[in-house]
Amino acid sequence: MSALPPGAGLDPAVARRATRLWLVVLAVIGALLVIRAIVGTEVGTGDAARTVHGFGMVFVEPSGQGFAEVPAAAWADAVAQDPAQQRITLSWPRTVGVWAAALLTLAVFSFLWRDNPFYKLAESIVVGVSAGYVMSVAAWDTLVPKLLGALAPGFTKAHLMPALDVTATDWWALVPLVLGMLLLCRLAQRTSWLGVFPLAFVVGTFSGWKFVQYVESDLLAQVATMFDPLWVPGDTLAATIGGTAGAVLILVGVLSVLAYFFFSLEHRGPLGGAAKVGIWYLMITFGASFGFTVMGRIALLAARCEFLFDRWLWLIDPAGNH
């Protein structure tokens, strides 16, 4: 394997080799999918059991105003009872969706190998879709209820959000509207100086807010936890010694880590010693935090693998989806 970092490859010979390599990878993936389809999957039980060669399929049945997903086994059962039934059907949008999701998943993983057109495609899609998504959410969840709903409650309730719980106009909503308009003045060169006022307002208010919040719930409350006695009697001598040692180690740790954060004194002499112990505590904290996080990250990878193996390839079926 070459040690080339991802993205390097402007040399045409390298680029040609990379293209060939990608063709091979794609051919292998394609062949595996064909084999998967030929092998097929048995869905349904008893008399309804049948082998299907498709996978990554989603079946739906009507439910309320829309459709609900049902396991492939339910479809097999329904077809076994009545081959002409139209209640449980294959959902093309959802099936295409599962395949799109699976291919996009592979495209993102391909970045681990190196930057490549598939990753770039996935990247372009996610940037566009997510920006559009967050803006839609902001429009419907914030602008409509909190701005339009506050300033024009009658119109909003009649046409957009009948369930909105407002009756009278709330003129306070003009404040963010004016601030927002000032911010948008940045779009034009001549008026862009007005854009600093909303910035000043936001940063100012939140600095006041966070000032009190952090001093209250982090500084004061954490100092207050240190009222815990150092002497911790337990049921047994071992418990007493253990509890007391723990309490003393906590105190030593808090004081020495704080000592590390002193800026106006060089880390020499007793302060230097304390700061060094402080660093050790910090490193233990980071090590533990790292260890805990690894767990979560592996779980996420497992979830993606399960998606590929379960919902797309139908290799496993732990939750009885097909």
Add this chain to the structure above:
Amino acid sequence: MSRSMAVLLASLAGITMVLSKFIAPLGDAEVKVADWFNVLAAIAFVLGGANLLKMNLLAISARGPGWGYSAVTLCAFLVTLGAGILKVGVPPAAAFPAVPFSGEKDVNGSALWWLYEYAMSPITGTLFAMLAFYVASAAFRAFRAKNAAAMFLLATAFVVLLGRTYAGVLATSWIPHDNPWVSWLRLENLSAVIMSVFTNAGTRAMIIGIAIGVAATSLKIMLGLDRSYLGGAR
């Protein structure tokens, strides 16, 4: 001139917020301000969206390398925005059949739901999952016992990793669990001790330091000493 006014505005706004925590009639200022900020951030999307359009349109018109990806981004953005704002494929809410826009914007089956479920969610989820690979690579490279501090980092990560699996439980299962003098050495207990003593102390002290750092930063903003977020470099 406008900058000085802006700094004054920041100070007044900050001081008002501080006072609101102590003066009862100002008590609901926080909720209001949080609402205002959300609305402002929503309006600011016009700035971000305009920038996104501009950057991608420039890239497309320049036909530089990779302009096709810009076109994809642009299409994905406009399609999603259109689907979301116009609630494409969203039936009216059951309670209000006469109001066409009354349904939830991302109800199961709608266009926005499809884009979220099958495009955005798998990509972002996979990017998140790639961390599993990166933690492995970082662990191999960075966790080396170069000095005492690194040794502590390494040893703790090791114990926690081992203690959180069945393997760790097996590895120290020979230590009697009913002898209080040694039972804490069992890996699953040892990682709990690390968490409740060392991590507890380290986190507490960091939280205290951070609170003081936030206080200093906020005060500097309210006093007008830090103004570079407004372009007021000195």
Add this chain to the structure above:
Amino acid sequence: MTPAADVATPFFVEGRGAIAIALLVVSAAIIGGILWARAGGRVKVRRMAGLDAVDEAVGRATEMGRPILYVPGIMDMDNIMTVAGVTILGRVARTVAEYDAELEVPTSRSIVMASAREAVQSAYLAAGRPDGYNPDRIYYVSDEQFAYVAATSGMMARRRPAACFYFGCFYAESLILAENGNAIGAIQIAGTAETAQLPFFVAACDYTLIGEEFFAASAYLSGEPDQLGTLLGQDVAKAVAWIAILGASVAGTVVAAFLGAGPVADGLAALRQAMGGGG
């Protein structure tokens, strides 16, 4: 929203004495530090290797003709870490302007983009290079965390910045960015107060500013007396906290081990409750 005022509500919120005192102490310490520095008092600040390396990193990027990446976190301006990140950006941008290097700032929020542009533009102005400022290199990507990461990682793989700075509020993206920066051989300097992400920056970056150090960075980089005075003030506040912690611990121990239940124990419990330290 407002309940009917059938009982006269007091003008001041009750039970906020302890927090008021704490705010006054912290404010007095920091303002005192500023005044001390203004009056010509000497403020010595210990070295912070991570910040001393900023110049070196920018210089190296200039030599190699590669851009410099600056990420001000992924949160909005209502987060103090983002404000600190933008402030540090102002200082870093000044160095970048002096070296005439190329700066790249992808942001995850529209308002942060606006603020970062202000900070960078005025830094270029202050450095005497207003022409070097290019607002198009400070751009909005997406509010979605991982969409932002996808675009920034891709950009890193293609433009190969020689120096990466991460100053602000970070979540899971910290390690993705830092590992990708590592793979392209960039010098990386990070700073955050998001304690959960510090291990990853420590593992994958060359230098990491931990917690309060991150908030001290802008003052340190500016080198102005006012700013250094705030560091002194922070230290005074920390010293008070240090003594309070020691005092609390001793008091708690004496009460628990020797005095037992009684008026002193009640007083201590009341004090603890007023400070919000639970039961």
Add this chain to the structure above:
Amino acid sequence: MSRDPRLPSLADRLDRIDRRWIFLAMFLAVAVPILWVGVTGRTFPESPTPAVQGAFDAVESLPPGSKVAISMDFDPASAGELQPMATAIVRHCAMRGHSICAMTLWPAGGPIIDATLKDVLGARPEYRYGENFVSLGFQAGNEGVMKQVNADLSAAFPTDARRTPLADLPMMKGVRNIADFDLLVSVSAGYPGAKEWVQFTVSATLTSGKPLRFVAGSTGVQTPQLIPYYPTQMVGILGAIKGAAEYEYLVNDAVRRADPAASIPARFQEAQRRMAPQLFGHVLMIALILLGNAVFVARRARGASA
């Protein structure tokens, strides 16, 4: 050095190993056990830690019919870790006959609540919406909402997710503020989440005469930040998928003790199933750390610059 410096030693080569080999190893360590467990259906037993036992006991010890509020503050990106927790806790509450009130402060949390409630309560006809369980849905405002629910729940959530006013829901009779619940659970992936619930809601009730019992479920990365609040401000913590697996085990164990013949549906063993890739992933991480240090020591012994 006695060897030809142009010939890199094994340690040198390992030191410069292409990280993609590590990626491949990690992929295999996770993917193979998933397939193995998926095919055989076997899981590992768990031994619950005190923090998880505390959470379990908090639900177990409440008398049937108690009111439990659950805030599902996460999005699909963290569902891998947190969904099994949310499912297990809701299921445990349902087994004990508690009333469940779900809410979320994350915009993407609404569908998660619906799916969880449907998944667990769908097969329990005795659970009727509005009487034994409600979903308040999503409310924007982060800490602002948490402060509001301290004083007045209906100010923060005027209606439930189905736009029914709270006053019209039988289950919400007698619930004026959050402290009227017997237990608050937050399953959270970050901000706002368990930490904020402690700071703004639970802490506020500690002085009000009726302390609110609080259980947190959290991602691995957030768990260390919650440790300082346990056990004073929170009675239990479920940390990461391991915490979820332990809780699931306790719940499933309770089911089996009540009825030894009961079969546990696969979807209620999700976290336990996930522990197999965890085990191999962790072992790989440990091996990588050991290998990294072996390489480091070997190269240092040879005098190579690190």
